[in-house]
Amino acid sequence: MTRMLTFSAVAVLLLAACSWAHSETEELSVSELLERANSNLVRSADEPILIEGDIAIDSESERNADPCTSRGCTWGKYTDGKVYIPYYINNHFSSREKSIITRGLESFSSFSCIRFRPSRSSDRDWLSIESQSGCWSYVGRRGGKQVVSLARQGCLYHGTVQHELLHALGFNHEQTRNDRDNHIRVLLQNVQSGMEHNFRKIATLNQGTSYDYNSVMQYHKYAFSKNNQPTMLPIPNPNVSFGNAKEMSRTDIARLNTLYKC
């Protein structure tokens, strides 16, 4: 009897813990989920350098250049007006995990001319979706096989999948926009030392869209903070909330459609 009671008590506690963890995760923005998944990563030597938390580069020389504005990085359009992007989802994902990834990939078909499709052996450029350490992607098409990492621990949410795919499609973080100083004030005095580069400005592909606090590419107010003080504040009203997106915003979609002339 005692054993039975103990067992039910443990079961109840486990259920409560699971639903708490679930609801906590449900409330986190994409930016918070990414920060949590990418903190304290132990990365292996064969994984790329990460900048701005989740953008992969292969050499230091890429640090200050946006490949998309300097040499072009978009994926080609087929004669039917669609942009087909081949992908392969690694087998180390469970079927539940694969379905989260597939839902993220397929969401693009509902609002743009982007069509992610399973890769074939004849494909030259393709995305290899793998669970490496953390959530990360290169910016734009690189040529050949290109990894998008969605770690099984922490990256498998609809919004984080969309965020990493937007990088692969050519987009940077909202706070690195060249016009960001008109919309957010960066407080470098609150940024962890060595992380200042995350707040550089680059020539981004804004596509005529206005700065969007609700972009899935906008980091939250406390990103890379060393002292729990904000690292970014909106202008002019510092109390306006931002960086809370859980999925792509209307502006993210508009920008994508403009870049790819959908």
Ligand SMILES: [Zn+2]
């Ligand atoms: Zn990112």
